[in-house]
Amino acid sequence: MKHLALIVRTLAAWSITLLIVFPLIWLVITAFKTEQQAIAIPPQLFFTPTMESFHEVDERSDYFLFAKNSVITSVVSTLLGLLIAAPAAYSMAFFRTKRTRDILMWMLSTKMMPAVGALVPIYVMAQTAGLLDSLTALIIVFTLSNLPIMVWMLYSGFKDIPPDILEAARMDGASIWGEFLHVIRPLAMGTLASTGLLCLVLSWNEAFWSLNLSSAKAGTLATLIASYSSPEGLFWAKLSAASLMAIAPIVVVGWFSQKQLVQGLTFGAVK
Amino acid sequence: MAYLELKGVEKFFGSLRAIKGVNLQIQKGEFVVFVGPSGCGKSTLLHMIAGLTEIDGGTIELDGRDITRLPSSKRDLAMVFQSYALYPHMSVFDNMSFALRLANVDKKLIQEKVGRAAEILNLTQYLQRTPKELSGGQRQRVAIGRAIVRAPKVFLFDEPLSNLDAALRGQTRVEIAKLHRDLGATTIYVTHDQVEAMTLADRVVVLRDGAIEQVGSPLELYDRPANQFVAQFIGTPQMNVVDTAKLPALREVVGAAHAPDGFIGVRPENVLVRAAGSGRLSGRVELVESLGADTLIYAHVGNGNGAGVQIVARQAERTTLHPGDPVGLDIAPASFHLFDRQGRTVGASAGRA
Numbered sequence: 001m002k003h004l005a006l007i008v009r010t011l012a013a014w015s016i017t018l019l020i021v022f023p024l025i026w027l028v029i030t031a032f033k034t035e036q037q038a039i040a041i042p043p044q045l046f047f048t049p050t051m052e053s054f055h056e057v058d059e060r061s062d063y064f065l066f067a068k069n070s071v072i073t074s075v076v077s078t079l080l081g082l083l084i085a086a087p088a089a090y091s092m093a094f095f096r097t098k099r100t101r102d103i104l105m106w107m108l109s110t111k112m113m114p115a116v117g118a119l120v121p122i123y124v125m126a127q128t129a130g131l132l133d134s135l136t137a138l139i140i141v142f143t144l145s146n147l148p149i150m151v152w153m154l155y156s157g158f159k160d161i162p163p164d165i166l167e168a169a170r171m172d173g174a175s176i177w178g179e180f181l182h183v184i185r186p187l188a189m190g191t192l193a194s195t196g197l198l199c200l201v202l203s204w205n206e207a208f209w210s211l212n213l214s215s216a217k218a219g220t221l222a223t224l225i226a227s228y229s230s231p232e233g234l235f236w237a238k239l240s241a242a243s244l245m246a247i248a249p250i251v252v253v254g255w256f257s258q259k260q261l262v263q264g265l266t267f268g269a270v271k
Numbered sequence: 272m273a274y275l276e277l278k279g280v281e282k283f284f285g286s287l288r289a290i291k292g293v294n295l296q297i298q299k300g301e302f303v304v305f306v307g308p309s310g311c312g313k314s315t316l317l318h319m320i321a322g323l324t325e326i327d328g329g330t331i332e333l334d335g336r337d338i339t340r341l342p343s344s345k346r347d348l349a350m351v352f353q354s355y356a357l358y359p360h361m362s363v364f365d366n367m368s369f370a371l372r373l374a375n376v377d378k379k380l381i382q383e384k385v386g387r388a389a390e391i392l393n394l395t396q397y398l399q400r401t402p403k404e405l406s407g408g409q410r411q412r413v414a415i416g417r418a419i420v421r422a423p424k425v426f427l428f429d430e431p432l433s434n435l436d437a438a439l440r441g442q443t444r445v446e447i448a449k450l451h452r453d454l455g456a457t458t459i460y461v462t463h464d465q466v467e468a469m470t471l472a473d474r475v476v477v478l479r480d481g482a483i484e485q486v487g488s489p490l491e492l493y494d495r496p497a498n499q500f501v502a503q504f505i506g507t508p509q510m511n512v513v514d515t516a517k518l519p520a521l522r523e524v525v526g527a528a529h530a531p532d533g534f535i536g537v538r539p540e541n542v543l544v545r546a547a548g549s550g551r552l553s554g555r556v557e558l559v560e561s562l563g564a565d566t567l568i569y570a571h572v573g574n575g576n577g578a579g580v581q582i583v584a585r586q587a588e589r590t591t592l593h594p595g596d597p598v599g600l601d602i603a604p605a606s607f608h609l610f611d612r613q614g615r616t617v618g619a620s621a622g623r624a
Contacts, residue, residue, distance in 0.1 A: 162354065162356065164352050164353075164354045164356035165356050165357075165358060165359070167321075167323050167343070167350075167352070167356065168350065168352060168356040168357075168358070168417075169358070169369070170322075170323065170342070170343040170344050171321060171323075171343050171344075171348060171349060171350045171427075172344075172349075172369050172370035172373060172417070172421070173344045173345075173370050173373045173374060174344055174369075174373055175344055178344075178373060182358075182369070182373075183358060186360045187359065187360055
């Protein structure tokens with residue numbers, strides 16, 4: 001009986017996983033097809049793989065420029081975000097006041113508003129500041145839109161550290177920076193890593209703002225993919241090839257850091 | 272001049288005045304214990320001295336220097352926490368050497384100092400372990416070791432024994448007393464346990480509701496309490512404090528016939544149990560607690576019109592009395608305290624006032 005339940009559960013888990021991963025698998029397969037094979041009915045599962053689409057993408061657009069923009073915007077906005085969120089979370093976790101909870105809720109509430117509501121003001125601000133199609137604009141917007149999540153994640157991670165330990169460090173002569181370096185950083189390494197990784201992924205995936213605030217110069221890989229979908233009708237093979245090239249780096253990063261990611265997103269639940 | 276001096280120290284939590292203008296002088300090398308019921312502000316006061324809680328009024332001077340606004344890290348004090356507060360990610364050695372490493376002390380000197388402290392505390396074989404792998408008593412010793420290694424100006428202990436079991440608590444108490452004798456370091460120790468206060472302290476500071484009730488040596492507090500609160504807080508079981516209105520006869524019995532209206536206090540060991548019929552008070556046994564070395568007899572003494580009071584007697588001899596037995600009581604001569612209606616001491620038998 002127990003054995004049967006295990007089989008059913010395993011099967012269910014695998015089918016759900018397959019269901020979720022299938023589009024990604026299909027994307028990978030399509031990227032290695034020709035345009036004819038990509039739209040063939042019935043869909044072909046077995047075919048001779050070709051690199052044709054990749055060559056065409058590479059010829060038509062400067063993949064490395066977009067990739068570089070993606071790396072710069074996501075890495076810089078993540079570092080900047082950690083730099084702002086860590087002190088904020090520190091003071092909220094260890095120097096609570098009556099309003100700490102309200103401020104946290106307010107920060108989260110900013111994520112409830114659809115981004116499109118802020119599009120016009122932000123676009124106009126970027127325009128006035130002369131920052132349209134610049135990496136600076138994207139970095140600022142990415143950082144700001146990730147901040148609430150970063151503060152929340154770091155806050156819940158820091159809260160698990162007994163305040164006595166920080167007080168002990170203070171008594172031992174540690175400055176605030178010493179406290180952070182020698183006590184919080186090692187104890188909250190998992191939280192810091194997973195927060196950073198999550199924001200890296202979020203910034204990398206961010207499409208709305210990069211589409212609206214950037215184009216040829218500062219465009220990220222999200223803009224690159226988008227450029228394959230609309231103007232000349234749908235070229236599935238090329239679109240898939242471009243998408244695969246866009247997501248590959250972050251998938252690799254995610255693969256190597258899945259342990260930290262899972263820990264960061266499930267803390268509290270496990271302990 | 273005092274080594275550590277608190278002048279009119281105040282703390283507010285919102286509109287609550289948690290520490291009400293505390294003045295206190297502590298001499299170099301003294302072992303001072305803050306004692307009081309929970310919520311009396313003893314821990315808050317210690318945290319204020321440590322710099323972990325901000326001071327809202329008054330000043331604190333240490334070794335001739337005003338430290339009121341100085342951050343904890345610069346006060347040169349060491350603290351042992353109730354929860355031990357060891358760094359969980361560091362080995363015992365790293366825990367004990369953390370402060371020295373922060374101060375960039377020479378590596379060889381650190382080795383030497385930690386080695387010596389570990390030897391004193393029997394921790395030498397555990398230096399490479401992490402706190403997780405230690406027992407409660409061992410963790411407590413690491414926390415003490417962390418303080419010793421630094422040779423700070425003042426040691427602060429915040430209820431360090433309350434997480435240990437009874438046997439270990441007694442043993443560690445003796446070790447702390449011995450340590451203080453060997454090192455001669457100025458120490459402030461916070462506890463709610465009056466036995467710890469009596470056994471460890473050179474001077475005891477009794478606190479209630481954020482104010483000092485009395486400061487004195489343990490026996491001073493026991494023999495000459497300044498008020499009813501201190502009288503009842505120090506000593507187990509509590510001093511019998513009887514409202515003269517409820518048992519007027521007691522005035523004659525203790526030999527204070529002209530005592531003003533108020534309360535009369537008598538320590539349990541000064542209540543003498545007699546055979547029924549003899550003794551100047553008569554009552555009925557309510558409960559007998561046989562502790563081996565001591566026997567506590569709780570008797571109900573009526574005042575003739577239905578009401579009455581409970582009086583505890585403590586004696587070294589064992590007893591055959593049972594609950595319900597009639598019993599006679601007497602008070603040892605010259606062993607009473609008088610309190611007025613506000614609880615202030617207004618008199619005592621000769622030799623105690």
